[in-house]
Amino acid sequence: DAKTTQPPSMDCAEGRAANLPCNHSTISGNEYVYWYRQIHSQGPQYIIHGLKNNETNEMASLIITEDRKSSTLILPHATLRDTAVYYCIVRVLGSNDYKLSFGAGTTVTVRA
Amino acid sequence: EPEVTQTPSHQVTQMGQEVILRCVPISNHLYFYWYRQILGQKVEFLVSFYNNEISEKSEIFDDQFSVERPDGSNFTLKIRSTKLEDSAMYFCASSGSRTDTGELFFGEGSRLTVL
Numbered sequence: 001d002a003k004t005t006q007p008p009s010m011d012c013a014e015g016r017a018a019n020l021p022c023n024h025s026t027i028s029g030n031e032y033v034y035w036y037r038q039i040h041s042q043g044p045q046y047i048i049h050g051l052k053n054n055e056t057n058e059m060a061s062l063i064i065t066e067d068r069k070s071s072t073l074i075l076p077h078a079t080l081r082d083t084a085v086y087y088c089i090v091r092v093l094g095s096n097d098y099k100l101s102f103g104a105g106t107t108v109t110v111r112a
Numbered sequence: 113e114p115e116v117t118q119t120p121s122h123q124v125t126q127m128g129q130e131v132i133l134r135c136v137p138i139s140n141h142l143y144f145y146w147y148r149q150i151l152g153q154k155v156e157f158l159v160s161f162y163n164n165e166i167s168e169k170s171e172i173f174d175d176q177f178s179v180e181r182p183d184g185s186n187f188t189l190k191i192r193s194t195k196l197e198d199s200a201m202y203f204c205a206s207s208g209s210r211t212d213t214g215e216l217f218f219g220e221g222s223r224l225t226v227l
Contacts, residue, residue, distance in 0.1 A: 032214070037134030043116075043203050044155060091214075098215055099145065099168055102155040
């Protein structure tokens with residue numbers, strides 16, 4: 001699986017949008033971009049994933065650049081409960097194994 | 113909403129003892145996983161399990177570790193002779209078929225403390 005690069009930490013004001021960048025310059029054509037988060041040592045939680053089109057769900061939006069070498073996860077109105085470690089992961093979908101490889105992620109702190 | 117459940121939530125054991133961590137994956141899922149997270153470190157893949165056999169394992173998953181799906185619903189991780197360095201949070205996860213989103217559903221974890 002391609003590797004990703006994320007900033008180690010970022011702060012965000014409550015109620016504002018949080019934009020989390022991820023660099024995956026070695027991504028291959030059949031690799032999807034996944035975002036997970038982990039709130040205070042709980043089990044990781046799926047947020048969103050995409051291949052090349054922008055995606056939106058009830059939790060977040062995912063913007064993938066046209067060359068697919070980077071992406072941004074957007075939390076539109078951050079709340080205190082969004083304080084977590086956010087992981088950007090790229091992997092192939094549809095293979096026989098769905099193993100995820102977690103990096104260090106971005107620690108997001110939402111401040112009141 | 114269906115969820116992955118894990119027991120126990122916390123187990124304290126003496127070095128050298130055997131430990132079994134239990135997981136009930138989501139009922140129609142086909143792929144099962146164990147991950148661990150040592151305090152302050154990354155979430156690390158241990159093993160994946162499909163069609164009643166291990167499909168992939170990491171170098172962490174040595175002969176001291178084993179997994180089993182004994183009754184079609186539970187998925188267990190056994191550590192035969194625990195070491196101090198096995199102290200960690202252990203997460204079970206499951207996922208569906210190849211045609212779904214590939215999302216992994218994680219349990220809340222079992223914290224293992226080896227003394």
